[in-house]
Amino acid sequence: MNLKTKYMTRNDCYKAGRKINPKGIMIHSTATPGVMAAAWFSRWNKSYQAGEINRQVCVHAFVDDKEAWQYLPWDHRGWHAGGTANNTHIGIEICEPGGFSYSGGSNMVGYNVAKNEAYFRKAWQNAVELCVKLCRKYRLSEQDIICHSEGSKRGIASNHADVMHWFVKHKESTETFRAAVRSALNKSSGPTETISSIKVGDVVEVKSSANAYYPGGPSIPDWVKRNSYHKVTQAVSNGKPVVRGGRECVLLGRKVDKGSGKESAGIMTWIDKGALRSINSSSTSPQEKQKYYRVQVGAFTNKNNANTLLEKLKTAGFEGFIKYE
Ligand SMILES: [Zn+2]
Structure with missing residues (x-):
């Protein structure tokens, strides 16, 4: 379609x-x-x-x-x-x-x-x-x-x-x-579309297929796509979504080094959300099947034993939770 x-x-x-x-x-x-x-x-x-x-x-x-x-x-x-x-x-x-x-x-x-x-x-x-x-x-x-x-x-x-x-x-x-x-x-279980979930605080990359920042807008230089990720710092202006070339846009306000994750001054350019792919979302919505590296400390058949270990973790300064599956 x-x-x-x-x-x-x-x-x-x-x-x-x-x-x-x-x-x-x-x-x-x-x-x-x-x-x-x-x-x-x-x-x-x-x-x-x-x-x-x-x-x-x-x-x-x-x-x-x-x-x-x-x-x-x-x-x-x-x-x-x-x-x-x-x-x-x-x-x-x-x-x-x-x-x-x-x-x-x-x-x-x-x-x-x-x-x-x-x-x-x-x-x-x-x-x-x-x-x-x-x-x-x-x-x-x-x-x-x-x-x-x-x-x-x-x-x-x-x-x-x-x-x-x-x-x-x-x-x-x-x-x-x-x-x-x-x-x-x-x-088929096609990919979940996540375009509109891009929001302030998200780290994104510009899709290699994207040519202009928005329909009719300036073209995107190669280095913007290749060298760094970007952090979205603004999505509305005067309380309204920012629309350029008929598309809802967000501001790429910070640069994020692909290797170190270090942030620096950004390109301060508005871009069509559809030209972006989320790298990490500031608050992952349930429709995104985000994968995580999980650290598991123990597995118990007795809940008391699990509680005891969770208490130890918390005392040691780690956040934790018990999952029964
Ligand atoms: Zn009708």
């Missing part, structure tokens, strides 16, 4: 800047025949308060048969559910194909199932892949995925029929969608 990112920084939802801890994914479909994922940027990257658009709406991503466009950071509070699901759910819109119209709310008039089957399968597959990626990133399961109409039944979203009204035409449902995500999750 081809995922592209460009944040809708002009949308009031983006400007509101509220963060969420994603607990699920809400699947929508656009109810706008024939408008594909890339086209939504110019439609919605507008300010309601400035009178540029008549709806207060923004979702995290649109998916069509060719690609996915991410328009909000995944942990940004979106305006897609018309209910409290905005506080918990990432919103994804699947674009509907053209060649039909709507009447009476959710009645698809003139929708040719056979003609649209190929489009539907590709868009479905892209949505499944995006959900798999997000499930891995936020440690969610397919059970955390609901559609807008299910959200409505649970009282956490407005009364909309998507995506069931469309899926049933292709003999699918939100239930079979979840099953498809489950089966894809089972198939």
